[in-house]
Amino acid sequence: MGLLLCERCKKAQATFHLTNIDKSGEKVEKHLCDRCAVDEGLLQVHKPPVSAVEILESFVAGAKRGGAAANRVCEQCGISYVEFRNQGLLGCPHDYDAFDELLAPLIERAQDGTAHHTGKAPRSLGAQRTPQQEIARLRRQLNEAIAAEDYERAAGLRDRLKELEAV
């Protein structure tokens, strides 16, 4: 089909071709490059598995991009966000709050999209999970039940989730 340019960015070669029938029954064709197809939500990017090393490298790469937030310093240990990203290690427990909105996306990426602890907790906090943790755990189980087409279990989980979220 020769070299067809992406009709959206008009720069890259169109590699994604879609033929649709619109409401009036007319044939509508779309020719996009991969990037624009992703932007329009027509193409899913398959994310390759991420290793701990890659995650650390992405921390470091992010540090080089800089930005105002990256200059933030933890008032308790004195580490800056840039320093953390250069060494891959945080300076103190408080950093998780001090850099929360910067760390959260990195942690989510490293942890397969979840950012809520659902496991054990110190005895001093009581053996009970916080409602937030319980909701996160149930949601994940619900997704798994749906993926496994176990709809009976999914219905039960959904009901418990509704109860918890109503509180």
Place this chain on the structure above:
Amino acid sequence: MSSPLDHVARRAAEWLSGGGPMHEIVISTRVRLARNIRGYHFLSRADADMRREIAETIQAAIRKADGMNEYVLVDVEALDELDRMLLVERHLISRQHAEGNGARRVAFDPTETASLMINEEDHLRIQVMRSGLQLDAAWEQINGIDDALDARLEYAFHAQYGYLTACPTNVGTGLRVSVMLHLPALRLTNELEKVGQAAKELRLAVRGLYGEGTEALGDFFQISNQITLGRSETEIIEDVGQTVIPKIVAYEQKARQALLRSRSAALEDKIYRAFGLLQSARLMSSNEALQCLSHVRMGLHVGRLKTVDLQTVNELFMQTQPAHLQKLQGERLNGEQRSIARANLIRARLSRN
């Protein structure tokens, strides 16, 4: 060069006994928990005084904790290089811990099943090692140790992120589950690559004999979880132990049977040749020993070798390493001297059986 660790080199850690489920392919199971103490900086921002204070605090808790009165406490900072290397070879401390700076210690139980590294990357790293695939038992034991210390220490914990760790990739449970696999048949049939690929797709890490940062060496593969947050400890253990590992074990078994059927002469040649080398060589490098012991280990399980037992072979994997050889010999050895000592040790151990 006597040191308090001299006797350690002579005995065998319990996790090398060669028992436990799937022991013919699963060498060992390891679980570890990363913990930090509230009120202190992580180690990258802790000065020498703070490091010492952290070490003292944790050591005092271990001394008083239930069920830990027989633990051996070692000041890693005060050890010479050889003793540190010995602890690394025994998997009681990591390379990072051996090569670190400032106050750092290790405590381990007399069977060397449990070890507690103080001031490694985190203030405290608890580890439990067991022979074969024993994830549930290992979790039960480490959970008990963690509870006993939790009663005496205040851990850094966050409502959303769970146990806080110096590196955000460990946050949440702080749990790393690793299973050491012996996969010689998959290597001989060039299928190891596929196993590695499949493990990576399941978000599991594949490493070598000595954990993080080491290459998969010879026929040994260590598989561990990468996800530490958002799944509970028991879920993480199930992910590794109930789905992935049994499949790889079955795959290796199938490969061994296939080799026995279609290429038995080639397989037997590898096994007997390795055994012959171990029984006769006068100079043996550590890589050669590793490869020969690996083939002999497989030979035991496919019923081709009957004059040697699994525990002896497992122990030789450890005792033929440089620090162990020098400890057993009682003197410093250069490379060639080590090759001689290694060949002598192996010959002696194999003829005793």
